[in-house]
Amino acid sequence: MIFDPKNLSTTELKNIYKNLLLPRMIEEKMLKLLRQEKIGKWFSGIGQEAIAVGCTLALNADEYILPMHRNLGVFTAREIPLWKLMAQWQGKATGFTKGRDRSFHFSTQEYKIIGMISHLGPQLALADGIALADILEKKEKVTLAFTGEGATSEGDFHEALNVAAVWDLPVIFIIENNGYGLSTPTNEQYRCAQLVDRAKGYGMQGVKIDGNNVLEVYHTIKALAEDLRENPRPVLVECITFRMRGHEEASGVKYVPQELFTEWEQKDPLKNYETYLLEQEIIDENFILQIRSDNTAYINSEIEKAFAEPEPVVDEELEIEDMYFPYQQKPINKPTEFTDGRYIDAISKAMSLMMEKYHNLVIMGQDIAEYGGAFKITQGFVEKFGKERVRNTPICESAIVGASLGLSINGYKAIMEMQFADFATCGFNQIVNNLAKTHYRWGEKADVVIRMPTGAGTGAGPFHSQSNEAWFTKTPGLKVVYPAFPEDVYGLMIAAVEDPNPVMFFEHKYLYRKSSGTIPDGYFSIPIGKAKLHANGDMFSIITYGLGVHWAIAYQKEHSEYDFDILDLRSLQPWDKEAVYKSVKKTGRALILHEDTLCCGFGAEIAASITEHCFAFLDAPVLRCASLDTAIPMNKALEHQFLANSRLHQNIQKLISF
Missing domain, CATH: 3.40.50.970 (Thiamin diphosphate (ThDP)-binding fold, Pyr/PP domains)
Structure with a gap:
C-alpha cells in the first residue's frame, strides 16, 4: 500500500491517524460488550474505517454526510461524544432517537449527519434534495452519501443517481464495495466488471479507489469536493474494501473463504497507515501507546457515563405527540372577497x-x-x-x-x-x-x-x-x-x-x-382536521368526503322527504371526531359513504369509532356505503356499478328501516 501525503503537514497526518484509530478501538470495545451481553447488536466496520474517516475529514464540517451501518468513523470524525453515541445504541432517553430507533438509524442537524433507514437505498435521494437546496441558495457545498455494493441493485440507487445527473447536483455517491451483501458475494449481485462503470450510464464521472488507503480516500474526496463546489455535478466513487466481520455479529463469517481474510488482513487500513507513519518517523511507539492509553480512558469513561443515562420515560401521550412536528396553525383570515x-x-x-x-x-x-x-x-x-x-x-x-x-x-x-x-x-x-x-x-x-x-x-x-x-x-x-x-x-x-x-x-x-x-382571494386557510356540515337534519347522518359529498348533496336534492346531516370530513388524518360524534348523537343513525372499496376503507375506522363512543345514542347499526371490493373497471357501465353511489339509495333505505 503506497501512501502519498501530498501537501499534508505532520500534524495533519497525525490527526488522520488519531481519527482512524479511535473508531477501531471503540469497535473492539463494542465487541467485548456484545460478548458480555451488555449491548444487543453491532454492525462492525473493522477494516473499512479508512473510507468513513477519509471522506469525513475531506469535507467541511457544515456539509451533509449520509452514512450507513459501518461508518462509525463519520460520527467520531465529526466529534460526536461517545457517550451520546452509546446512549443512542443503548436506547437511552438521551440518545438521538430517545430510544425509538437503534444503532445508526438516526440523524442530527448539529453534526450535519443524516442516517439511513433499514431499506438503505432511499437515503441517496435525500442527498439529492439536500444538494438541490444548496444549489438554490447559491451555496458552494457538496453532499456525500454512502451505500454498499448490495444496495446498488435497488431501484432507489439508480433513481437517485439519475436525478442527480439530470439536475447537476453536487453529490458524491460513495459505494463501499466490501465483497458481500450479508452473505451474498458480488458475483451473485451484479455482472458488470466494476460498479463504477455504472456512472457512465448516467453521464457522470466515476472514480475507483483503494478504500483501505486512508490518504487516497482523503485526497480523492477532497479534490472532488473542491471541484464540485465550483462546478456542481454528481460523482460516483467506488471504494474497494473488505468486511472483516459478519454483516452483523450474529451472522458470523462462515460463508467467507478463509483465504480472503488472510489476504485482506494484509491490507488493514489502520495497520498499514500506522506502519507508514512509523517508517517516516512521523510518529513513534510512545506516541501510539499514549494515544491508545488516552483513547482507552476516554472510551471507558464515556461508556460508563452512557450506561448511567436515564431510560426513556414511558409516556403514552408524549409518544403520540412526537409523531408530528409541533405546529400551531395561524389564525384563519375570514375571506371578504x-x-x-x-x-x-x-x-x-x-x-x-x-x-x-x-x-x-x-x-x-x-x-x-x-x-x-x-x-x-x-x-x-x-x-x-x-x-x-x-x-x-x-x-x-x-x-x-x-x-x-x-x-x-x-x-x-x-x-x-x-x-x-x-x-x-x-x-x-x-x-x-x-x-x-x-x-x-x-x-x-x-x-x-x-x-x-x-x-x-x-x-x-x-x-x-x-x-x-x-x-x-x-x-x-x-x-x-x-x-x-x-x-x-x-x-x-x-x-x-x-x-x-x-x-x-x-x-x-x-x-x-x-x-x-x-x-x-388572498390568504385564507382551513384547519386540517376540521369537518364541515353541509346539511342539517334529524333522520340520520351521512359522513363522507371527496366525491361522496357531491353524491350525498345530489341525493338530498332528489329526496326532499329525507331530512339528514351531510358532514364533510375534509381531513382524514386527523379527522374531526367531535363533529362526527355530535352529528351521530343527534340523529342516532349513521351512514359512512366513500368512494374507496368497502373492505378496510377509511369508513371502517369511522364506523368502529362511532360504535365505540356513541353506542348508547344509536338507533340502528352503523352502515357503510362503499365501492365494490374489486379493481376499478374502465367501461363506464362497469365503473358505475363499481362506485358506491350506485348503492347509496338502498343503503339509506336499509338504515332508516331499523
Whole structure:
C-alpha cells in the first residue's frame, strides 16, 4: 500500500491517524460488550474505517454526510461524544432517537449527519434534495452519501443517481464495495466488471479507489469536493474494501473463504497507515501507546457515563405527540372577497399564492413545468417562478419523494405532484418509512406536500382511478386531506403548505372541472382536521368526503322527504371526531359513504369509532356505503356499478328501516 501525503503537514497526518484509530478501538470495545451481553447488536466496520474517516475529514464540517451501518468513523470524525453515541445504541432517553430507533438509524442537524433507514437505498435521494437546496441558495457545498455494493441493485440507487445527473447536483455517491451483501458475494449481485462503470450510464464521472488507503480516500474526496463546489455535478466513487466481520455479529463469517481474510488482513487500513507513519518517523511507539492509553480512558469513561443515562420515560401521550412536528396553525383570515372558479383553479391559485409567500418552496413533478402538468394545474408557473422552483422530474417517484424530504432537511418546502395517486406505489417506501417517521425518530420536520390526483368517474381504469387514501391514513406521522369544493381546496392547500409535517393532499380528478364555486382571494386557510356540515337534519347522518359529498348533496336534492346531516370530513388524518360524534348523537343513525372499496376503507375506522363512543345514542347499526371490493373497471357501465353511489339509495333505505 503506497501512501502519498501530498501537501499534508505532520500534524495533519497525525490527526488522520488519531481519527482512524479511535473508531477501531471503540469497535473492539463494542465487541467485548456484545460478548458480555451488555449491548444487543453491532454492525462492525473493522477494516473499512479508512473510507468513513477519509471522506469525513475531506469535507467541511457544515456539509451533509449520509452514512450507513459501518461508518462509525463519520460520527467520531465529526466529534460526536461517545457517550451520546452509546446512549443512542443503548436506547437511552438521551440518545438521538430517545430510544425509538437503534444503532445508526438516526440523524442530527448539529453534526450535519443524516442516517439511513433499514431499506438503505432511499437515503441517496435525500442527498439529492439536500444538494438541490444548496444549489438554490447559491451555496458552494457538496453532499456525500454512502451505500454498499448490495444496495446498488435497488431501484432507489439508480433513481437517485439519475436525478442527480439530470439536475447537476453536487453529490458524491460513495459505494463501499466490501465483497458481500450479508452473505451474498458480488458475483451473485451484479455482472458488470466494476460498479463504477455504472456512472457512465448516467453521464457522470466515476472514480475507483483503494478504500483501505486512508490518504487516497482523503485526497480523492477532497479534490472532488473542491471541484464540485465550483462546478456542481454528481460523482460516483467506488471504494474497494473488505468486511472483516459478519454483516452483523450474529451472522458470523462462515460463508467467507478463509483465504480472503488472510489476504485482506494484509491490507488493514489502520495497520498499514500506522506502519507508514512509523517508517517516516512521523510518529513513534510512545506516541501510539499514549494515544491508545488516552483513547482507552476516554472510551471507558464515556461508556460508563452512557450506561448511567436515564431510560426513556414511558409516556403514552408524549409518544403520540412526537409523531408530528409541533405546529400551531395561524389564525384563519375570514375571506371578504371571492372569485368564481373551478376546483382545479383553486389548487393552482393556492399554490401560486404560496410560491409568492415562500421563496423556499419548490414544486416538483412529471411534466409540470412548460407543459403545465397532466391536468394543466401548473400552467404558467414556469414563466412566473422559473424552472429552478418549478421542476420537471424524471419518472422516478421514489427519488422525488426522497428529494422532497432532503429539501425539507436543508431548509426548504416542497410540493410533489404524483401524476396520479395510483403512482404513489412507486414512492410508497419513502412516504411511509421516511417522511412519516422522520420527526418521531429524530425530531426533524418533513415539510412536504404530496399532491394526489385521485378517484374514478372518468373511465380511466384500474391504474388511474384508485381511491387509495386508506393506505396513508393508517400510517402515523402523515396528515391526509381530501377536499370536495373549491373553497376547501384553496384553504386546505394553504394550510398544507404551511404545515411542517408531511401532508397527503387528495384531489378528485372528476371534480377538477366539474365542481365550481367561490374561491377566496388572498390568504385564507382551513384547519386540517376540521369537518364541515353541509346539511342539517334529524333522520340520520351521512359522513363522507371527496366525491361522496357531491353524491350525498345530489341525493338530498332528489329526496326532499329525507331530512339528514351531510358532514364533510375534509381531513382524514386527523379527522374531526367531535363533529362526527355530535352529528351521530343527534340523529342516532349513521351512514359512512366513500368512494374507496368497502373492505378496510377509511369508513371502517369511522364506523368502529362511532360504535365505540356513541353506542348508547344509536338507533340502528352503523352502515357503510362503499365501492365494490374489486379493481376499478374502465367501461363506464362497469365503473358505475363499481362506485358506491350506485348503492347509496338502498343503503339509506336499509338504515332508516331499523
